[in-house]
Amino acid sequence: xxxxxxxxxxxxxxxxxxxALADVTLLNASYDVARDVYKDFNPxxxxxxxxxxxxxxxxKQSHGGSTKQVRAVADGLEADVVTMNQANDIEFLADKGxxxxxxxxxxxxxxxxxxxxxxxxxxxxxxxGIKDWNDLVAPGTxxxxxxxxxxxxxxxxxxxxxxxxxxxxxxxxxxxxxxxxKLLKNAPLFAAGGRDATTTFMQRRxxxxxxxxxxxxxxxxxxxxxxxxxxxxxxxxMQTEFPVAVVEKVVDKKGxxxxxxxxxxxxxxxxxxxxxxxxxxxxxxxELLKKYSASFPAVKTFTVDEVFGGASKAFATHFKDGGTFDxxxxxx
Amino acid sequence: MPAKSHRVLPxxxxxxxxxxVYLSLLILLPLGGMILKTAELGFGQIMDIALGERSLxxxxxxxxxxxxxxxINAFFGLIVAWILVRYSFPGKRFIDALVDLPFALPTAVAxxxxxxxxxxxxxxxxxxxxxxFKVAYTPxxxxxxxxxxxxxxxxxxxxxxxxxxxTEVEEAxxxxxxxxxxxxxxxxxxxxxxxxxxxxxxxxxxxxGEFGSVIFIAGNIPLVxxxxxxxxxxxxxxxxxxxxxALATVMLAISFVLLLSINLLQWWTANRHRNxxxxxxxxxxxxxxxx
Numbered sequence: 045x046x047x048x049x050x051x052x053x054x055x056x057x058x059x060x061x062x063x064a065l066a067d068v069t070l071l072n073a074s075y076d077v078a079r080d081v082y083k084d085f086n087p088x089x090x091x092x093x094x095x096x097x098x099x100x101x102x103x104k105q106s107h108g109g110s111t112k113q114v115r116a117v118a119d120g121l122e123a124d125v126v127t128m129n130q131a132n133d134i135e136f137l138a139d140k141g142x143x144x145x146x147x148x149x150x151x152x153x154x155x156x157x158x159x160x161x162x163x164x165x166x167x168x169x170x171x172x173g174i175k176d177w178n179d180l181v182a183p184g185t186x187x188x189x190x191x192x193x194x195x196x197x198x199x200x201x202x203x204x205x206x207x208x209x210x211x212x213x214x215x216x217x218x219x220x221x222x223x224x225x226k227l228l229k230n231a232p233l234f235a236a237g238g239r240d241a242t243t244t245f246m247q248r249r250x251x252x253x254x255x256x257x258x259x260x261x262x263x264x265x266x267x268x269x270x271x272x273x274x275x276x277x278x279x280x281x282m283q284t285e286f287p288v289a290v291v292e293k294v295v296d297k298k299g300x301x302x303x304x305x306x307x308x309x310x311x312x313x314x315x316x317x318x319x320x321x322x323x324x325x326x327x328x329x330x331e332l333l334k335k336y337s338a339s340f341p342a343v344k345t346f347t348v349d350e351v352f353g354g355a356s357k358a359f360a361t362h363f364k365d366g367g368t369f370d371x372x373x374x375x376x
Numbered sequence: 377m378p379a380k381s382h383r384v385l386p387x388x389x390x391x392x393x394x395x396x397v398y399l400s401l402l403i404l405l406p407l408g409g410m411i412l413k414t415a416e417l418g419f420g421q422i423m424d425i426a427l428g429e430r431s432l433x434x435x436x437x438x439x440x441x442x443x444x445x446x447x448i449n450a451f452f453g454l455i456v457a458w459i460l461v462r463y464s465f466p467g468k469r470f471i472d473a474l475v476d477l478p479f480a481l482p483t484a485v486a487x488x489x490x491x492x493x494x495x496x497x498x499x500x501x502x503x504x505x506x507x508x509f510k511v512a513y514t515p516x517x518x519x520x521x522x523x524x525x526x527x528x529x530x531x532x533x534x535x536x537x538x539x540x541x542x543t544e545v546e547e548a549x550x551x552x553x554x555x556x557x558x559x560x561x562x563x564x565x566x567x568x569x570x571x572x573x574x575x576x577x578x579x580x581x582x583x584x585g586e587f588g589s590v591i592f593i594a595g596n597i598p599l600v601x602x603x604x605x606x607x608x609x610x611x612x613x614x615x616x617x618x619x620x621x622a623l624a625t626v627m628l629a630i631s632f633v634l635l636l637s638i639n640l641l642q643w644w645t646a647n648r649h650r651n652x653x654x655x656x657x658x659x660x661x662x663x664x665x666x667x
Contacts, residue, residue, distance in 0.1 A: 111612070111613050111615070115612075115615070136615055191596050193610055193613070194606070194609060194610050194613050231597075232513060232595070233513040233594075233596065233597065233601075234595065234596040234597060235596075236591045236596070240488075240592060243488070243492075244491075247492065248491070248492060248495035248496070248497060248498065248512075249495075249496070249497045250495060250496060359614075363613075363614070364614055365428075365611075365614065365616075365619070370430065370598075373430070373598040373599055374429060
């Protein structure tokens with residue numbers, strides 16, 4: 045007992061000393077479900093940076109809805125780096141002058157160290173035989189998705205279906221909008237968020253198909269068991285990006301530019317990429333992607349830039365008030 | 377009233393000053409900021425935002441569901457408060473404590489729990505859905521969530537008032553020949569009515585702004601089950617702070633007018649009741665009306 049308390053106090057002392065001795069503190073403002081990724085990544089970077097420079101870095105995390113987070117940063121939350129799940133959120137910071145205008149060029153791969161894909165989750169044995177987007181508009185098929193206008197997850201689904209419809213013979217915007225109209229009719233509800241959609245589908249057993257991030261499928265397997273569902277990869281889907289950027293104004297003020305830059309760069313290192321893969325996010329590193337190919341089957345994807353000319357433009361066309369989503373509901 | 381009234385406890389000036397500062401900091405300042413921000417938009421633009429098809433539908437859903445929830449609570453809340461004050465039975469303290477739970481529970485937890493209960497495979501949903509009555513993911517779900525969240529308001533407002541009405545009053549009415557219904561309708565209810573209105577108004581006001589619990593059970597389908605706070609969040613998602621504050625201001629203005637009229641009604645009935653007759657006299661009159 046005494047031994048335990050002794051070692052506990054030693055540990056506590058060590059923690060306090062560690063915090064006190066930190067030469068630099070970085071704040072990473074991040075989206076909601078990134079907790080696991082960065083919880084594992086931060087110690088890797090701290091070790092790396094200590095070995096390289098002898099400097100102790102303390103990293104603090106702030107998590108919340110992506111759009112809420114950037115608004116907090118714009119309103120004065122002193123985050124050195126932002127790691128988000130939507131490019132238009134970082135665009136917003138660029139418009140406010142907090143992030144450089146050419147932030148996508150500051151790091152490789154469009155400044156997104158890892159990616160995911162939108163996939164279908166169907167019930168065990170796929171009783172409705174769902175293979176592709178057109179199976180989702182069949183009468184009597186119910187889809188479970190988060191609100192397409194208010195959540196990143198829902199927007200990705202909407203744009204994936206739109207891009208697929210465009211690629212069909214004779215596909216154009218009008219056809220795509222009609223297709224989306226039919227698809228949304230099959231949604232009995234719009235969930236409040238990604239996790240709420242998962243609960244509705246898995247626990248409340250509503251709907252025939254859940255559309256969500258590939259990485260979410262692993263979470264479902266952990267929570268509900270692998271045998272409960274199947275993952276279906278449609279013929280075309282969105283490669284979702286998770287862009288990162290240095291907040292120029294903050295690092296200049298705090299004098300943390302070198303460390304902040306190194307922190308984000310380290311996401312592309314072997315260690316950083318492997319950490320992403322272990323958190324079920326597709327690494328950019330081709331070798332690692334191969335190594336983890338069991339988790340990441342080949343899938344034909346598109347990026348928002350390719351089909352919609354950028355995240356901000358896609359948002360303005362489809363999800364702003366009066367955009368295509370609103371038009372679909374105004375036609376009724 | 378004399379120019380200077382004598383009080384046992386001094387400190388009117390200090391207390392009033394404190395009240396004004398406190399209310400200004402807590403209520404007037406944020407609301408003033410909101411209205412100032414909204415003023416950046418012209419009146420026409422504000423109306424465009426408020427009168428859009430989606431907004432109008434959301435106004436209807438929000439105010440309709442809130443009104444219904446407040447009415448349900450006014451009725452059942454009165455029964456609960458009456459039982460808790462007038463009778464003693466085993467487990468009374470426990471039930472009394474239960475009433476406050478909706479206040480303590482995080483609203484999101486309430487919403488998720490209710491959605492799970494009323495979903496097609498939930499404990500309640502599996503029995504009522506075969507009867508053709510869907511609650512989860514319909515506007516009825518919104519009413520259920522709001523009823524849950526606002527229950528304590530009516531009960532807690534009524535309890536002290538019911539305690540003040542002595543049972544002797546009921547006995548007096550009865551001994552003077554009033555029937556049970558007359559005792560309730562002409563003696564007890566008029567005394568309760570002002571407090572019932574207050575509880576109703578509090579529940580109604582709370583319901584209009586409620587977001588956390590509703591969002592998980594509403595279904596959020598445009599034109600059907602979208603509530604106003606969701607549209608405000610939707611504007612914020614578009615970085616449209618102005619649009620969001622405009623919508624909030626219109627919502628607030630309507631709520632304020634509604635609450636003001638309820639308060640006026642309450643003040644009027646309370647006054648009328650007080651000026652007209654003391655309870656005992658009312659009891660006598662009720663009985664006299666009989667003969």
